Amino acid sequence: MSEPNYLTTDYTLQSWFLTTDHKRIAILYFASLIFFFFIGGAAATAIRIELATPQADLVSSDVYNRLFTMHGIIMVWFFLIPSIPNTLGNFLVPLMIGARDLAFPRLNLMSWYIFMLGGCTTLFAILAGGIDTGWTFYTPFSTLYSNSYVIVAAAGVFIAGFSSILTGLNFIVTIHRLRAPGLTWYRLPLFLWSLYATSVILVLATPVLAVTLLLIATERFFGVGIFDPRIGGDPLLFQHLFWFYSHPAVYIMILPGMGVVNELVSCFSRKPVFGYKFVAWASLAIAAVGFLVWGHHMFVSGQSLIASLVFSFMSFVVAVPSAIKVFNWTATLHKGSIHFDAPMLYALAFIGLFTIGGLTGLFLACLAFDVHATDTYFVVAHFHYIMVGGMVTAYFGGLHYWWPKITGRLYSEYWARTAAVLIFFGFNLTFFPQFILGAEGMPRRYHVYPPEFQVWNVLSSGGAAILAVAYLLPMFYLGYSAFFGARAPANPWNAPGLEWQTSSPPPEENFETQPVVTREPYQYNEAFEAEPQNA
Amino acid sequence: MWREWIPFWRPGLSPQSSDVDLLFTGLLIASALVLGLLFFLLALFCVRYRAGNQIDRGHRTSKSWHWEVSWTVASFICFLGLFVWGASVYFEMYRTPTDELVVFVVAKQWMWKTQHPGGQSEIDALHVPLRRPVRLVMASQDVIHSFYIPALRLKHDVVPGRYQDLELEIDKPGSYHLFCAEYCGTDHSGMIGEIVAMEPADFSRWLTQQAPSSPLADEGGALFRQLGCSGCHGKGSKVRAPPLEGLYGKPVPLSDGSSVVADDKYIRDSILLPRSQIVASYEPLMPSFAGKLSEDQLLRLVVYVKSLAGNRS
Numbered sequence: 001m002s003e004p005n006y007l008t009t010d011y012t013l014q015s016w017f018l019t020t021d022h023k024r025i026a027i028l029y030f031a032s033l034i035f036f037f038f039i040g041g042a043a044a045t046a047i048r049i050e051l052a053t054p055q056a057d058l059v060s061s062d063v064y065n066r067l068f069t070m071h072g073i074i075m076v077w078f079f080l081i082p083s084i085p086n087t088l089g090n091f092l093v094p095l096m097i098g099a100r101d102l103a104f105p106r107l108n109l110m111s112w113y114i115f116m117l118g119g120c121t122t123l124f125a126i127l128a129g130g131i132d133t134g135w136t137f138y139t140p141f142s143t144l145y146s147n148s149y150v151i152v153a154a155a156g157v158f159i160a161g162f163s164s165i166l167t168g169l170n171f172i173v174t175i176h177r178l179r180a181p182g183l184t185w186y187r188l189p190l191f192l193w194s195l196y197a198t199s200v201i202l203v204l205a206t207p208v209l210a211v212t213l214l215l216i217a218t219e220r221f222f223g224v225g226i227f228d229p230r231i232g233g234d235p236l237l238f239q240h241l242f243w244f245y246s247h248p249a250v251y252i253m254i255l256p257g258m259g260v261v262n263e264l265v266s267c268f269s270r271k272p273v274f275g276y277k278f279v280a281w282a283s284l285a286i287a288a289v290g291f292l293v294w295g296h297h298m299f300v301s302g303q304s305l306i307a308s309l310v311f312s313f314m315s316f317v318v319a320v321p322s323a324i325k326v327f328n329w330t331a332t333l334h335k336g337s338i339h340f341d342a343p344m345l346y347a348l349a350f351i352g353l354f355t356i357g358g359l360t361g362l363f364l365a366c367l368a369f370d371v372h373a374t375d376t377y378f379v380v381a382h383f384h385y386i387m388v389g390g391m392v393t394a395y396f397g398g399l400h401y402w403w404p405k406i407t408g409r410l411y412s413e414y415w416a417r418t419a420a421v422l423i424f425f426g427f428n429l430t431f432f433p434q435f436i437l438g439a440e441g442m443p444r445r446y447h448v449y450p451p452e453f454q455v456w457n458v459l460s461s462g463g464a465a466i467l468a469v470a471y472l473l474p475m476f477y478l479g480y481s482a483f484f485g486a487r488a489p490a491n492p493w494n495a496p497g498l499e500w501q502t503s504s505p506p507p508e509e510n511f512e513t514q515p516v517v518t519r520e521p522y523q524y525n526e527a528f529e530a531e532p533q534n535a
Numbered sequence: 536m537w538r539e540w541i542p543f544w545r546p547g548l549s550p551q552s553s554d555v556d557l558l559f560t561g562l563l564i565a566s567a568l569v570l571g572l573l574f575f576l577l578a579l580f581c582v583r584y585r586a587g588n589q590i591d592r593g594h595r596t597s598k599s600w601h602w603e604v605s606w607t608v609a610s611f612i613c614f615l616g617l618f619v620w621g622a623s624v625y626f627e628m629y630r631t632p633t634d635e636l637v638v639f640v641v642a643k644q645w646m647w648k649t650q651h652p653g654g655q656s657e658i659d660a661l662h663v664p665l666r667r668p669v670r671l672v673m674a675s676q677d678v679i680h681s682f683y684i685p686a687l688r689l690k691h692d693v694v695p696g697r698y699q700d701l702e703l704e705i706d707k708p709g710s711y712h713l714f715c716a717e718y719c720g721t722d723h724s725g726m727i728g729e730i731v732a733m734e735p736a737d738f739s740r741w742l743t744q745q746a747p748s749s750p751l752a753d754e755g756g757a758l759f760r761q762l763g764c765s766g767c768h769g770k771g772s773k774v775r776a777p778p779l780e781g782l783y784g785k786p787v788p789l790s791d792g793s794s795v796v797a798d799d800k801y802i803r804d805s806i807l808l809p810r811s812q813i814v815a816s817y818e819p820l821m822p823s824f825a826g827k828l829s830e831d832q833l834l835r836l837v838v839y840v841k842s843l844a845g846n847r848s
Contacts, residue, residue: 061721061722061723061724061725062721065718065720065721065723132720132721134718138678138679138717138718140677140678140679140695141678141679141718141719141720145644145677145678145720146720228695229694229695229696229697230695230696230825230826234696235679235694235695235696236694269584270586271595274599274602275599275600275602275603278599278600278603278607299625300681300690300691300692301679301692301694302691302692302694302697302699305625305626305629308625309622312618312621312622312625313618316614316615316617316618317611317614319610319614320607320610320611320614323606323607323610324603324606324607324610326573327602327606328603330573330576330577330580331599331602333576333577333580333581333584334580334584334595335584335592335593335594335595336580336584336592337584337585337586337587337592338580338581338584338585338586339586340581340585348577348581351573351577352574352577355569355570355573356570359566359569359570360566362562362566362614362617363559363562363566365618365621366558366562366617366618366620366621367621367622367624367625368551368554368555368558368620368621368622368623368624368625368627368628368688369555369558369559369562369621370621371555371625371628371629371688371689371690371691372555372559372685372688372689372690374690374716375681375683375690375716375717376685376716439559440685441683441685441686441712441714443683443714443715443716443724444716444718445718445723445724446723446724447723447724448724448725449724450712450727
C-alpha cells in the first residue's frame with residue numbers, strides 16, 4: 001500500500017524497546033507520559049472530590065496530604081517537564097532540521113530508561129505508603145519530621161533528573177551540529193529556539209536539584225545538620241537551593257508550549273510569525289533571567305527585604321519577554337487568513353489562558369500583594385493557568401497538529417474541536433474560582449476549610465469533572481484514529497516546515513534525500529497559497 | 536467606601552491592609568485593561584481575517600522593530616510602576632516594629648500558642664487591643680509554619696531556629712481567622728485559630744480575667760536559677776561571665792572586634808550557641824543549651840534577661 005515507514009519497519013517488542021530511532025523513542029515517552037498523566041489526574045480528581053465539602057469526608061488528612069504530594073510530584077517531574085520536549089521534541093527536532101536522528105541516538109534511548117527507572121521508583125514510593133511533604137520537600141519537615149517515603153520519592157526524582165540532563169544535552173548538540181545545509185539559526189522554526197532555551201535550563205538547573213535532594217538524604221540518613229536548625233542547619237538554605245532549580249523548571253515547563261504555539265498560530269494564520277527574531281531571543285531571555293528570580297517564592301520567609309526587592313524586580317523583568325511573545329502572536333493574526341482547525345483552537349486558548357496566568361504572576365511578583373496571596377489558592381490558580389492552561393493546552397494543540405505526521409492518520413475534526421472547547425470551559429471553571437478563594441484568603445494544601453469557602457470550591461470541583469471528561473475524550477478519538485482514521489497526506493496543513501516535506505509517517509531514515517534549506521521559515525505565501533486540504 | 540464595590544473582597548481592617556487592597560485594585564484594573572485590549576484584538580482579528588473573508592490583506596507590516604520596541608518599553612514601564620508600588624507597601628508592612636506591646640507566639644505541630652507578657656497564654660487564639668500596634672515575636676518549635684491573617688492581608692513564615700518579628704494593628708473590633716499558611720504535616724489545615732480585636736478597656740479586663748499566672752519574666756527568672764544560669768551570670772559568682780543587667784538593647788563588643796546589639800535573637804542565639812558570638816575579654820566557657828530547652832522556655836529566659844535591662848549592676 002504505502003512505502004515502509006518508521007512504524008512498519010518491524011513489529012517485534014525488541015524493535016521498540018531497543019530502538020534508537022528518535023521517532024519510536026518519542027512514542028515510548030508518549031505512552032509513558034499518558035500513564036503518568038492519568039495517575040496524576042486521578043490524584044487531582046480525588047482532591048477535588050474531597051474539597052467539595054468543608055469537612056473531611058472522603059479521605060483522612062494523611063491520605064489527603066499524600067494525594068496532593070503525589071499529584072505534584074507526578075505532574076511536575078513525570079509529565080510536565082518531559083511532556084513536549086520528550087515526545088514532540090524527540091519526534092520533531094531531527095525532522096525539523098532535516099537530520100536523520102538526534103546527535104546521540106543511544107543516549108536518547110538511555111534517557112528513556114532512566115526516566116522509567118525514576119518513574120518506577122517514585123511509583124514504588126507511592127504504593128509503599130506515599131509521601132506527605134508536598135512536591136516542594138520543604139525542610140526541616142521533609143528531613144526530620146515526615147514519616148513517609150521521602151527518600152524513595154526523592155531518589156525517583158533524582159534519577160529522572162539525569163534523563164532531563166541527557167535529553168537537554170542531546171537537543172543542544174543536535175541543534176548545533178546536525179542542521180541541514182542552508183538551515184541557519186534564523187531559519188530555524190521557533191519551536192526549536194524554545195526547545196534550545198529549554199535544554200539550556202535542563203542542563204544547567206537540574207544538577208542543582210540533584211545536589212539538593214542528596215543533601216536531604218544526607219540529613220535524613222546521617223543526621224548531618226544542613227537544613228534543620230536543631231542540629232545547626234538552616235531551613236531557608238533548602239528553599240534557596242530548591243527554587244534555584246524549580247523556578248527555572250517552570251520555564252522548562254512553559255517554553256516548549258510557547259514554541260508549539262508559534263508553529264500553530266503561524267500555520268493557521270497562513271503567515272510568518274510576527275517579529276521572528278524578537279520571539280526567538282525572548283525565549284533565551286526567559287531562560288537566562290529565569291535563573292535570577294527564585295527568591296520570589298520566599299517573600300514571606302524572612303529573607304532580607306533587600307533580597308525581596310531584587311527578586312521582585314527581576315520577576316517583573318522576566319515577564320517582559322513573555323509579554324513580547326503574546327503581542328507577537330496577536331500581531332501574527334493581523335491580516336492573516338485564519339483557519340479554526342482544532343490545533344488553532346488550542347493555540348488561541350493557550351494565548352488567553354497563558355496571559356491570565358502571566359498577569360496574575362505579576363500580582364504575585366508584586367511584593368505587598370504576595371504577602372497576602374502567597375501560599376493561598378491564588379498561587380494554585382496562577383500556576384495551573386500557566387502549567388495546565390498554558391503547557392497542557394499547547395501540548396494538546398501540538399499533538400493534534402503533528403498527529404497526522406506521527407501516526408499517518410487523520411483524527412475526527414468534530415471531536416477534536418469539541419474537546420478543545422470543553423477543555424477551555426472546564427479549565428476556567430476549575431481554576432478561576434481558585435483565584436477568588438485565594439484572594440479571600442484560603443490557604444493551599446488545606447484538607448478541611450472554613451465553610452465560607454465552600455461555594456467556590458464546589459464550582460471548582462464541578463469544573464474539574466468537566467475537565468476530566470474533556471481530557472479523556474482525546475484518548476478515544478485519537479486512539480481510534482491511530483488505527484482506523486483516514487490516511488493522512490504528507491502535508492495535510494500545507495505547511496512549509498521540513499517535517500512536512502517527508503511522508504506521513506516518515507520513513508525510518510526521515511528523508512529520502514538530504515533536504516537543503518533555501519528560505520526563511522513560515523513562508524506560507526506563494527507555493528503554499530492553497531487552503532489546508534482537510535479544512 | 537470604594538472597597539465595598541470590589542466583589543469577594545472584604546474591607547481591610549488595618550492601615551496596611553487598605554494599602555494592599557488599593558494595590559490589588561490597581562493590579563486588577565491594569566490586568567483588565569491589558570486583557571480587554573488583547574481579547575478585543577484577538578476577537579477582532581479572528582473575525583476580520585477569518586479564512587474566506589474577502590478583506591484587504593495587502594500592505595502587511597514587515598518591518599516590526601518599532602512595534603517590538605514600543606510594546607517592550609510600554610510593558611517594562613508599567614511593570615516598573617507596579618514593582619515600585621508593591622515594594623513601598625511591603626516595606627511599610629514589614630518595617631522593624633518599635634518596642635510596643637509585645638506578644639509571644641510559639642508555633643508547633645499543630646497549634647498556635649500565644650503568650651502575653653503578664654503570663655496569660657492562649658491556644659489557637661490571640662486577643663489584642665484595638666488601634667494599638669502589637670509586636671509579635673514568633674518562634675517555631677519544629678517545622679516551618681506561617682502566621683496568616685487574611686483580614687489583615689498579613690502573613691509571615693515562622694521558621695524554626697530564629698525569632699521573627701511582625702507588627703500588627705487592627706482598627707475594627709471583631710474576630711478574624713488565623714491560618715497556618717505553610718504546609719506543616721498531617722493536621723496542617725487544623726492549625727487555625729482566631730484573632731480577637733477588642734476595645735482597649737475590654738482588653739485590659741480580659742487580661743485580668745484570665746487564669747492567674749505569673750508574668751513571663753518571673754517564670755524566666757525561676758528557670759534561670761533552676762537551669763543554673765545564675766551560678767555564673769548571677770551576682771557574686773566566682774566564674775567570670777558577662778553580666779546580664781542592663782544588657783538588653785545595648786551594643787555588645789565581641790571578641791572578633793565587631794559588635795552586635797543585644798536583641799531577642801542575640802540572647803536566644805547566645806543561649807543555644809554560646810560559642811558563636813563571644814563577648815570581648817571573656818572566655819568561651821558556657822555550655823550550649825541547644826536541644827535542652829523548648830521554645831516556650833527559651834522565650835521566658837529572653838523575657839527575663841530583657842527585664843534586667845533596667846537594673847544597672
